[in-house]
Amino acid sequence: MAGFETPEAYRAPHNPVRLLPFRFEREGAGYLVSNMVGDFVRLTNGEFDALVHERLSPGDGLYEKAYASHLISREGQSAQLQLVAARLRSRMAFLQKPTGLHMFVVTLRCEHSCPYCQVSRQSTDRSRFDMSIETAEKALRIALDSPGERIKIEFQGGEPLLNVALIEKVVQNAKELAPKVGKHIDFVIASNLALLTDDILRFCKLNEIFLSTSLDGPADLHNRNRPRPGGNSYQLAVQGIKAAQKVLGADRVSALMTTTEASLDRVEEIIEEYVALGLDGVFLRPLSPYGFAVKTKQIRKYDSRRWLDFYVRGLRYILDLNRRGTNFFEFYTLLILRRMLTDEPIGYVDLRSPAGIGLGALVYNYDGRVFASDEGRMLAEMGDNSFELGHVNEDDYRSLIMSDRLIDLIGSSLTQCAPECFNCVYESHCGADPVYHHATQRDAVGIKPLSGFCARQKGVMRTVLDLLDGSSADAAILRRWGGM
Amino acid sequence: MGEAITVEFSEGVQSLDALHAAAYRMIDVATCRIERSTDKLLCHLAPKEGIKLDAAALRTRFIDNVTDEALRERLAQRVEPVRNLILSLAFGALAAQPDKRG
Numbered sequence: 001m002a003g004f005e006t007p008e009a010y011r012a013p014h015n016p017v018r019l020l021p022f023r024f025e026r027e028g029a030g031y032l033v034s035n036m037v038g039d040f041v042r043l044t045n046g047e048f049d050a051l052v053h054e055r056l057s058p059g060d061g062l063y064e065k066a067y068a069s070h071l072i073s074r075e076g077q078s079a080q081l082q083l084v085a086a087r088l089r090s091r092m093a094f095l096q097k098p099t100g101l102h103m104f105v106v107t108l109r110c111e112h113s114c115p116y117c118q119v120s121r122q123s124t125d126r127s128r129f130d131m132s133i134e135t136a137e138k139a140l141r142i143a144l145d146s147p148g149e150r151i152k153i154e155f156q157g158g159e160p161l162l163n164v165a166l167i168e169k170v171v172q173n174a175k176e177l178a179p180k181v182g183k184h185i186d187f188v189i190a191s192n193l194a195l196l197t198d199d200i201l202r203f204c205k206l207n208e209i210f211l212s213t214s215l216d217g218p219a220d221l222h223n224r225n226r227p228r229p230g231g232n233s234y235q236l237a238v239q240g241i242k243a244a245q246k247v248l249g250a251d252r253v254s255a256l257m258t259t260t261e262a263s264l265d266r267v268e269e270i271i272e273e274y275v276a277l278g279l280d281g282v283f284l285r286p287l288s289p290y291g292f293a294v295k296t297k298q299i300r301k302y303d304s305r306r307w308l309d310f311y312v313r314g315l316r317y318i319l320d321l322n323r324r325g326t327n328f329f330e331f332y333t334l335l336i337l338r339r340m341l342t343d344e345p346i347g348y349v350d351l352r353s354p355a356g357i358g359l360g361a362l363v364y365n366y367d368g369r370v371f372a373s374d375e376g377r378m379l380a381e382m383g384d385n386s387f388e389l390g391h392v393n394e395d396d397y398r399s400l401i402m403s404d405r406l407i408d409l410i411g412s413s414l415t416q417c418a419p420e421c422f423n424c425v426y427e428s429h430c431g432a433d434p435v436y437h438h439a440t441q442r443d444a445v446g447i448k449p450l451s452g453f454c455a456r457q458k459g460v461m462r463t464v465l466d467l468l469d470g471s472s473a474d475a476a477i478l479r480r481w482g483g484m
Numbered sequence: 485m486g487e488a489i490t491v492e493f494s495e496g497v498q499s500l501d502a503l504h505a506a507a508y509r510m511i512d513v514a515t516c517r518i519e520r521s522t523d524k525l526l527c528h529l530a531p532k533e534g535i536k537l538d539a540a541a542l543r544t545r546f547i548d549n550v551t552d553e554a555l556r557e558r559l560a561q562r563v564e565p566v567r568n569l570i571l572s573l574a575f576g577a578l579a580a581q582p583d584k585r586g
């Protein structure tokens with residue numbers, strides 16, 4: 001006679017609980033714990049103690065919480081390990097598409113004289129500080145040799161529109177050559193827009209070129225941060241943004257701000273400036289320790305803690321805007337959320353390990369030298385050539401990427417094994433940034449408890465986690481940003 | 485500058501690696517010198533200039549850090565085999581051979 005099995009027959013075998021790798025940090029009255037792919041869970045002291053001593057069993061709540069968070073498995077079970085492995089592989093898949101970004105420094109000349117300029121712009125001598133067509137052609141050949149099917153060429157300066165003739169030639173050549181090697185190229189010009197003309201806009205429209213510009217906030221703040229002859233940087237930037245939105249489309253122009261000491265009390269005004277211009281978000285970006293920002297001591301005028309206060313106030317203001325119906329992002333938070341809430345392979349060059357130097361981007365300087373990152377060429381203008389990989393006259397893509405210098409820098413700065421980083425609860429979502437640590441501590445790894453980069457990353461992630469846990473209204477907005 | 489303190493550990497109970505790791509974590513607030521004395525490990529902690537941390541708070545923070553680092557050390561040993569298995573499933577030869585996974 002047919003019958004049912006006993007309930008025991010349907011129970012999972014009582015194999016012992018097996019701890020999976022996790023990282024933890026004390027916080028208040030409990031622990032913040034993250035698994036191997038960076039999912040976070042908050043545990044009380046009692047729960048944490050029970051977890052590490054494996055005192056958990058099905059039905060006690062903690063077992064289910066720990067199992068769902070990939071903190072435990074059962075001996076002999078393989079599905080969960082395969083799931084964690086697949087997620088890990090997905091998160092690191094950016095390594096399969098190396099060097100997606102190629103930056104052409106078409107000139108170091110600039111008509112602005114910003115005291116925080118990180119690239120040490122020059123104001124004179126066209127022949128000395130402009131990239132030649134020969135150099136540009138060799139750089140383009142290297143870019144086209146990189147393995148990705150889709151690459152981005154970004155024209156940088158100085159002010160790149162001072163050498164717009166070269167940009168036009170590079171774009172034309174690239175469009176001719178790219179289909180022959182099976183590549184698609186996206187183009188970006190990073191410009192202050194002061195020299196933007198209708199002809200340049202038409203050229204951008206024709207070639208689907210994206211414009212990235214700088215806007216530091218309201219007129220007085222922007223013009224103070226970004227002086228130029230005539231004192232009209234703000235007026236020209238706003239005029240340029242509006243013209244680009246009209247001709248290229250609202251989604252074809254974006255702006256970046258740089259936080260100076262004068263910005264710290266004005267985050268709401270800065271955000272409102274972006275909203276008024278119809279921009280879809282702002283990147284509350286701290287100063288970087290390169291170029292004139294160091295020479296003019298701008299970099300010393302505020303520390304990570306003051307920047308974090310500025311960031312948190314700005315983020316809260318933006319969340320409030322969203323609650324009132326204005327869709328507006330803080331782009332760094334958005335990036336962090338995508339790292340935290342999805343397994344997308346996000347290879348943002350400053351926020352990855354292995355570091356994005358060379359593997360994420362190559363920079364072709366006006367004089368033909370090739371650098372592992374934009375910040376690397378900024379250091380070179382200060383006399384430090386640590387991140388110079390070679391020269392377009394002598395090197396090809398392979399020799400640059402396989403250079404001992406690049407391999408040493410990347411290999412020595414992995415967060416997966418750097419002191420403190422390898423045990424850090426935020427490691428899965430952080431980055432190595434060897435250039436920053438070299439610039440500030442003369443060491444590519446850096447002593448992380450002394451690192452402004454580390455303090456900012458931890459501060460941003462703590463803020464985001466608190467918002468996700470603390471308010472369902474904020475969490476709903478943030479989860480939407482993260483693509484959930 | 486705050487008061488310097490000495491925290492004592494029994495060498496048989498606490499590993500030197502955990503003390504080093506705890507000292508490293510606190511490098512922004514205190515300088516730590518570790519010395520051996522018979523069967524004891526002595527950690528001399530001096531708060532850095534500008535750090536407002538009294539002796540009791542400094543001691544508590546250091547001991548908490550040592551406890552956490554010692555736990556991290558023990559956990560790392562326990563999970564090393566499964567960690568290596570997951571990494572090989574993700575990136576090693578097993579990643580390319582789905583039938584042999586797990």
